[in-house]
Ligand SMILES: [O-]c1cc(O)cc2[o+]c(-c3ccc(O)cc3)c(O[C@@H]3O[C@H](CO)[C@H](O)[C@H](O)[C@H]3O)cc12
């Protein structure tokens with residue numbers, strides 16, 4: 001599948017969480033299929049450095065990183081508020097990207113022929129209209145969560161007047177009868193609805209109908225009801241994932257020797273733990289989690305990124321040095337495809353869930369924020385491919401019970417069967433005549449004009 005058309009695609013990346021990485025992966029796929037297209041990848045310097053070092057994109061020289069202002073004033077002293085850098089970045093938009101596009105056009109000598117942005121960037125509709133080019137938005141989370149943002153007004157008006165603590169289900173939205181109001185991201189019907197991030201999500205839901213296409217890191221067969229409903233509200237909905245299956249297998253670095261360590265273990269015998277690129281559980285939860293693994297004698301591979309907290313586990317590691325291994329970073333795609341991994345203890349970030357499905361590994365979820373509670377509900381109640389920790393936080397007893405459920409109970413057997421079915425559907429979607437492959441061809445036509 002190759003197109004020869006020339007053009008210049010301006011790509012706008014959200015530099016927090018794991019958003020820029022899947023967007024760059026998609027750009028790599030598009031560039032390989034359309035080698036005469038130039039891609040200007042606009043992102044903060046810090047995020048560009050991270051994603052371009054980790055993602056080995058087709059070296060055809062047509063993808064160029066452009067650093068945009070991150071919104072942090074010179075000499076700024078951070079307060080330590082977790083959202084501060086995000087809100088500074090949001091405040092500086094869209095000027096940061098408008099300036100970035102101007103520079104990319106000047107440097108390449110080519111007018112922009114398509115705008116490809118993270119779906120968060122609702123202002124891309126106006127930017128694309130001013131340039132007279134298509135706007136393609138990429139939603140890097142689950143189909144269910146973008147649908148929530150499309151229905152924000154209806155959710156707010158329907159749930160209005162019910163106390164914050166009244167637990168309502170969204171039975172008035174197609175495909176969401178099992179979703180609870182408390183599962184929703186902050187900014188939809190709870191939290192500070194006037195906060196910059198909440199306003200961005202609200203604007204996104206209003207502006208997406210102007211997008212020429214909404215691309216998603218998912219596959220149609222995962223949730224036909226919601227995806228069909230999205231198609232009734234948007235011009236074009238193109239599920240072109242799971243990205244980790246749709247892209248050709250990449251060489252990967254395994255500096256900590258994870259794969260050789262996994263090779264020494266029996267099939268479905270161990271737990272893999274990772275909480276994404278932003279989060280680390282509290283010290284109390286870390287200790288509870290460690291005690292549960294030790295008490296159950298479950299071998300574990302733990303990707304633990306927070307060097308300031310890892311010493312909390314020193315004593316635990318001394319006692320369990322023959323049981324488990326802690327690493328600062330793992331080749332997660334390859335780990336989840338390894339036969340020895342029997343359960344993935346995760347924060348329920350979408351990329352992690354998508355990769356666990358691709359690997360056929362049931363999950364124990366401990367959601368923290370954003371779309372993670374919603375993803376945890378999908379895992380436990382809709383797809384039945386895992387469980388959420390009791391009470392929403394790691395305790396020694398609750399985690400031991402969850403491990404027993406997955407490894408020893410009949411319910412765990414059912415989870416493995418269910419995720420095996422989803423894994424098969426995901427692989428069929430990216431096969432030569434699969435739904436995601438067909439959608440990618442359509443996306444390529446839109447992007448290449
Ligand atoms: O990095 C983030 C920082 C922040 O302050 C807020 C968010 O919110 C979301 C989000 C919000 C609402 C929603 O419906 C989905 C996501 C973030 O998205 C992250 O996306 C990942 C997939 O690309 C993954 O699903 C993570 O769990 C989300 O946190 C990031 C940030």
Ligand SMILES: O=c1ccn([C@@H]2O[C@H](COP(=O)(O)OP(=O)(O)O)[C@@H](O)[C@H]2O)c(=O)[nH]1
Nearest residue numbers: 017018276277303329330332349350351352
């Ligand atoms: O040791 C690690 C930790 C994370 N990841 C990758 O980081 C991403 C985490 O994305 P997710 O959406 O789950 O969570 P977020 O980072 O957005 O909270 C996934 O693609 C993982 O494969 C990885 O490769 N190795």
